[in-house]
Amino acid sequence: MDTYQPMPSHVPVVVVGAGYAGLSAALELTDAGTPCLVVESADRVGGRTLTEQRDVVIDHGGQWVGRTQHHLLALAERFSCPTFHTYETGWHLERWSDGSLARYTGAAPEAAAGIAEYWEVAGRLDELAATIDIDDPTSSPHLEEWDSVTVRSWFDRTVVSPDARRRLDLAVQGVWSTEARDISVFHLLFYIASAGSFEQLMETDGCAQERRFHRGAQSPALAVAEQLGDAVRTSVTVLAMEQDDNGVDVHTDAGDVRAQWVIVATPPPATARIRFRPPLPVDRARWLQRSTMGDVAKVHVVYEAPFWRAEGLSGVATLYGEGSVGVVFDNSPDDASVGVLVAFIYGDRLRSWSASDQEARRQHVLETLTRLYGERAGAPRDYVEKNWPEDAYARGGYTANPAPGAWFEHGARGWRTPVGRIHWAGSETASRWYGYIDGAISSGQRAAHEVLDQEVPS
């Protein structure tokens, strides 16, 4: 990785963004013998994955990999980045909206308030999602109908029990890191189809939250960047692009480079900040303008030991009601040499929590954990927050979600159709595992092959 060399004047392919999508595109091109240059705004690669090596590995961003996420697993295998099973042995906790605390095992407490209807709705969502073609989502005969309705109003209209609605609202916050009022039923269903099922999104064993990386989820990205070497330039921001019949002039804050093809592998709101000449087609421009990053913070709290395990608790907790924290997981290292809890805060709850000062935020999280796990939870040896909407580059997470109506009005041509010599990658352009690291990788590989199919000189 080289930050200080001058920009080359020409390169066959410029890749914008060194998250998993951009790095995977570059790796695919390089494997095929096509030189490329990756330019990245931040002073590091990995984008929405960010592993901090404190005295324990802390994954501030993406962290889990599931067994159907074959692209990420293959990359991890190629670059020798081992994984381990997420700890979830013992009793999970559920703090209900009235403040009561229940213990359970499995996916949810049996016979709890609203649970029967919650499972009915989950089954219905899977049935509807199965009708969507993830490679051609806008071909759905129900596109206009489903994209015109927010998830909030659909729940209000079709879900009888307020308790089931509470459960579904938290599921939406947890998976989409947004509020049910902000996404359409179509986007919800596409996302479920993209993952395979509602269960795949929600669960651990066999599902999206199954495994973690010993050296953190950024480790495969760092290994790819090391292999790509000088082809990756960090601390370089693409400001504008001018496209003509023969190539693209890419203007960066470190100089200009002429490319025959460009792969833009940035999240939609970041792509919208680049000036394109000629301007992007209306559908693509509108799609970018109407895709909004989700709101999530991860708070890691580190203890001398995972003391809750000795009390038969898994460390997994789900919290309804007024507090900020939505979900807690045991994020200890595999050898349990220290204990780590990670608390997720999303959507409306994040907006009110992040308005407080640092001490009040910390106190709130520690009080919540103390109510769940007892006094020892109030005395951590380390506490660290990452509020993604405040991240200078990502400006949110986990992913960008198109606003209601955007799939119907602009999805067919705006989602990922290449614009001349400019091709689109990024987790938000994936058919399979949209919004996930795995989707980012497959999107980068797809975009690389779109370009390789065009007779790029090596």
Ligand SMILES: Cc1cc2nc3c(=O)[nH]c(=O)nc-3n(C[C@H](O)[C@H](O)[C@H](O)COP(=O)(O)OP(=O)(O)OC[C@H]3O[C@@H](n4cnc5c(N)ncnc54)[C@H](O)[C@@H]3O)c2cc1C
């Ligand atoms: C808190 C959190 C938890 C998550 N949990 C999981 C999880 O457990 N499992 C999972 O699979 N996924 C998870 N995700 C989602 C996953 O991290 C992302 O979907 C994935 O990393 C996105 O990769 P990407 O390459 O598409 O985009 P990014 O990682 O966003 O990479 C885009 C890159 O482009 C750069 N860039 C932007 N604009 C410019 C410009 N003009 N010029 C140059 N560079 C630019 C950015 O700095 C960035 O590095 C999570 C995300 C977050 C934030």
